Amino acid sequence: MDISKETELIIKLKLLPGFGPKNVELVSKAMVKLGLFLDDDIKAYVQQCIKTNYIRINKELTSEQYQKAIDEAKRIIDTSLNNNISIISQNDSDFPIQLKELKSYSNGKFKDVAPLILNYRGDLSSINNKKSIAIIGTRKPSVEGEEAGIYYGKYFAEKGYNIVSGLALGCDTIAHKATLNVHNGTTTAILAHGLHMISPKAHEKIAEEIVEKGGVLLSEYFYGTPAFKTYFVERDRLQAGLAIATIVIQTGIGGGTMHAAQATIDNNKILSAVSYRELQVRELENVRGNDYLIKRGAFPLRDASVLYDFLQTGQNLQYKPKDSEMQSFF
Structure with a gap:
């Protein structure tokens, strides 16, 4: 190494x-x-x-x-x-090409937000040789959200996609676990701190299993760097950047998941949000963001095969501006 x-x-x-x-x-x-x-x-x-x-x-x-x-x-x-942690930069041939063109839109213009450095532990080929789908959401999903996370994680892992998430409580962990239960399923956990630690600590076993089964722990922060609040926001853009599509399981209007959702939109990728049949589920505080994203143009997701078929077409989605749509949502 x-x-x-x-x-x-x-x-x-x-x-x-x-x-x-x-x-x-x-x-x-x-x-x-x-x-x-x-x-x-x-x-x-x-x-x-x-x-x-x-x-x-x-x-x-x-x-x-x-x-x-x-x-x-x-x-x-x-x-x-x-400590078996590799470091690569955009100059290296194995640097994920998906992240080299990462952009952020603000104040009427796009800004380059591609990471210069990546630290990782595991098999980077699971990113470079597979298409990835990000599956993300609230740390406190409802029962319906837990079921959805398992369903979509398992479905797309079985279809050969690498599943990207953030190893956080709730939807992230559900997606990682669902993937690990699939034969040859690989998953990438993008962390908001150095790879000397796992946060939360209770997820150390899951992190080890991710690596053991051919996946990757990934971070742009050096060994020994603690987890700062702003790093979780910065991390979210990498989830969207690695994936060809992002699936939002459940999120509130002001949830941290919205950062990854916006990064997906900024980079003209497919944003999908689970559309729950029951009004009482859709109106939950940690779920209301799903309808908001769908109103902005996100793919309304129920049957996983419908999204899978859509991805095969190579079509794009048309999204509405954030500010105007936010006003009309309330």
């Missing part, structure tokens, strides 16, 4: 103080193109970029800060590899 020199360079740049994703991307691309991979090259080239206004940072870095970033990068790499 090893990492590429391009990836190692990106890790070192990411650890420089005040170096955001855009600066890392600009500098790393230029240095790779010029073949500059030595530690001494980093300080010299970054200083040149600052001097020529190729990049901007708030405060000039000291020699000690450059060295600290380099040392920390080497520690993270060694610790990760010693």
Whole structure:
């Protein structure tokens, strides 16, 4: 197990103080193109970029800060590899191509939000050699939601799809477990923290089973990084990005699931929401978001085979703008 020199360079740049994703991307691309991979090259080239206004940072870095970033990068790499965690970047051939074009729409324009780095444990071929479907939803599903999660997870795993979710309580775990019960079923858990831990801790056994059965634990955060609230929102875009379609089992109007749903829409992928027959289920606080998404243009899902057939056509869906539709929903 090893990492590429391009990836190692990106890790070192990411650890420089005040170096955001855009600066890392600009500098790393230029240095790779010029073949500059030595530690001494980093300080010299970054200083040149600052001097020529190729990049901007708030405060000039000291020699000690450059060295600290380099040392920390080497520690993270060694610790990760010693714990069977691989690190790849967009420069590597096995980096999931689905994530290279990831976009986010806000203020009337699209922004590149593709991850530069991925940390993973398991078999990445389950992502690269299979189509994926994300199955997500509330941490507190109703009985109907639990049944739906099992049904759709099992159906699409049996059809050969890799099932993507976030290993959270509720709908996520239901989808992972349903997949693991399918012969040769593979599932990917995208985590909002470093792979030194599993959150919640009670799901450690499920995480191990995911890896043992050919799936992947995936994160854009380095070994040792704790789970911050904002990371769960950032993580959601990767769920949508990996998948050709996202299935929402149950969600409230303001649920965290909405972040992944919006990422699905922003990237012009298929968003599907389970449509429950019973009005009393649809009106539950943790389910009302399903009807809202369907009103915005999400595929109303009941029979899994209908969505499966639709996916074979390669057709797209037309979604309504978020703001105007939100007003008309109430």
